[in-house]
Amino acid sequence: MINLFGCNLACICENEINAYTQLISGKRKSSLARLKYIDDVKRSLLGELLIRKIVRENYFRGNAEISFGVNDYGKPYVKDLDAFHFSVAHSGKWVVCATSSQEVGVDLERIRPVDTEIARQHFTEQENSFLTDLSLDRKTEYFFKLWTLKESYFKAKGTGLAGNLKEADFSSMAGASFSYPNEGLYFHIYPFDPGYAVAACGCEKEFSPKVHVVNIQYSDFYG
Numbered sequence: 707m708i709n710l711f712g713c714n715l716a717c718i719c720e721n722e723i724n725a726y727t728q729l730i731s732g733k734r735k736s737s738l739a740r741l742k743y744i745d746d747v748k749r750s751l752l753g754e755l756l757i758r759k760i761v762r763e764n765y766f767r768g769n770a771e772i773s774f775g776v777n778d779y780g781k782p783y784v785k786d787l788d789a790f791h792f793s794v795a796h797s798g799k800w801v802v803c804a805t806s807s808q809e810v811g812v813d814l815e816r817i818r819p820v821d822t823e824i825a826r827q828h829f830t831e832q833e834n835s836f837l838t839d840l841s842l843d844r845k846t847e848y849f850f851k852l853w854t855l856k857e858s859y860f861k862a863k864g865t866g867l868a869g870n871l872k873e874a875d876f877s878s879m880a881g882a883s884f885s886y887p888n889e890g891l892y893f894h895i896y897p898f899d900p901g902y903a904v905a906a907c908g909c910e911k912e913f914s915p916k917v918h919v920v921n922i923q924y925s926d927f928y929g
Contacts, residue, residue, distance in 0.1 A: 811861025
């Protein structure tokens with residue numbers, strides 16, 4: 707089953723950041739040092755802490771035993787856990803993580819006004835045709851539905867946005883769950899916090915019915 711977990715930036719206070727930073731990888735620490743805004747620091751920090759919490763609870767590893775590698779496209783993985791795959795996304799006040807026994811991808815976007823020129827550049831002719839006929843409110847919702855599906859698709863393939871978004875066409879999608887023809891990939895559009903769009907993609911057909919909202923506590927990483 708593909709599971710989806712989420713945590714809100716509010717679960718870490720600004721004065722706790724230094725303590726939590728001692729729990730993460732050296733590479734992540736270096737990237738945090740380059741970030742200017744507190745919310746950006748929290749998003750990056752929580753992205754790794756959420757994975758570590760999931761691994762500790764499901765594979766009973768000490769925090770110090772968890773280490774990461776990256777594939778040729780920069781997609782991270784947990785070393786020595788071949789049956790554990792994950793994908794992380796963050797936007798606004800949320801960080802989400804999809805997990806699976808096979809390749810998986812997830813995307814999260816805060817819904818906001820967009821320039822329709824972006825759609826013309828990155829969406830297929832069929833997708834743009836459908837988008838044109840929608841009211842303004844539905845245009846925005848549909849745009850982010852498509853965008854999260856496309857990003858989750860390329861993340862599941864392991865390439866991230868190195869792929870061309872027009873390679874994947876979702877104009878014929880129907881319902882919250884559907885499959886992608888001839889590729890053995892499945893998609894699920896999640897209900898979530900109003901104002902956000904979330905989609906996951908993976909090789910497993912079953913998805914958890916909702917985003918499991920979890921809290922991060924310092925005690926999660928000891929014992």
